[in-house]
Amino acid sequence: MKTILQTNAVTKSYTVDNVTINAVNEVSLEIKAGEFVAIVGPSGSGKTTMLAMLAGLLSPTRGNIVIDGQDLAAMKEARLTRFRRQKIGFTFQANNLVPYLSALENVELMLRLNGRFDRAGRQRAKDLLAQLGLGERLKNLTSQLSGGQQQRVAIARALIHNPQIVLADEPTASLDTERAYQVVGTFAGLIQSQNLAGIMVTHDLRMTRYVDKIIQMRDGQINKIIDTRQAILDFADARN
Template sequence: MIALEAINVTKIYGTGTNAVTAVNDVSLSVRRGEFVALVGPSGSGKTTMLAMLAGLLKPTHGQIIIAEKDIGRMSESKRTKFRGQYIGFAFQANNLVPFLNAQENVELLLRLNGKLNRQSRESARNLLERLGLGERLKNRPGQLSGGQQQRVAIARALIHEPEVVLADEPTASLDTERAHQVVQTFAELIHEQNRAGIMVTHDLRMCKYTDRVIQMMDGRINRIIADRREILRLAGAADELDGHVVPVNGKPVLAGDPLADVRGI
């Protein structure tokens, strides 16, 4: 069942001669229980695409359908309310409210949606325990490591049973081991809870936990990899390169680069 659908979405910043097309006529859909990676070099339009899918940015043209509603047509206040109900977020940084402890941070979305009760509190606790934070429930973000903070953010993104879960570079500030742990758990939960998940990432090694990889280039979808073996080959090759992309003259280049096709070289 389709949880999220983008139809001919375009985003143009500025007007006239200053106009820049960040996303150009992109269509994609994500099913429930599917975890998709959105990859591509800087400036490819993936963050703009994610912002539009999240209802944080209105598309210039096209439709974004979540829960059978076109969020691009909603007013600012309706979109804000919609985000609280139907979308879960994990950002690159500044994910958590610093004065709330781990459990309170997770419960924030339950409170916002008027769903905070004994049962939902128990669910929040269980989710955090599942994420290995059972001993850290009462710790505030400042007392948690980067990986622990990201896991709390993931719990918060999922606790209110949203239609779509979005993550923007969730491993950017984590070491390799933590990054794998975080994304693996994220993927497991998306599959278990039957949510639609999209993750924007630069680290192609993380693609191995996803069901589909959508590569963007210059505002368009350049390639979609849905074959499991292809995805693993991509992630494996990236693993050999330690996840690094080597830019030369502004373009990532490597002799015999197995990722060249994905990078669009």
């Protein structure tokens, strides 16, 4: 499988009152196409800072990040912005959608940003929203959608422009358990079916049942990487 994302000893340091704090410390990881990875850890473990660096929103103090063969550190701001809109899909914990656009227009926004909006694109956006159970909600504004529906619109927006990698920051934070399972399950299915790389930052360990790999962070470092498929196989072997 093709490697989509690779980080090499990525560190992010902050100096406060002459004390240097490593929010992320020497993190190296690799994610391949079709892999869905969860970054978990307690508050302050560095998982959101890591996500911000993977998204090109924050520059590492040391180390480098390569996505789809492109080193983010080599790009200037304007190119990085273009890179984000072409290669990366995002869902955020809050303020995910543009409130004055309908569900369909929010999804189409990524196509418009990439200069790829046409009637075929509109149809693809409609199909994707229908696939996510929002076929009847295309013209609804954000305020007319529930939290789960908003997250599903955000997922559609993250995927519509065929990015290489999808980043999700606490996508289930404002959802009840049933909705959370539904959203992450759908997300995982789409990432795997479209052969993308997906990274989800979450504090909710129940959501890791849908991922291929769990990266546990603590104090800015990777504490443990669990390959969930291998773990299930190991568990099955142990039972037999």
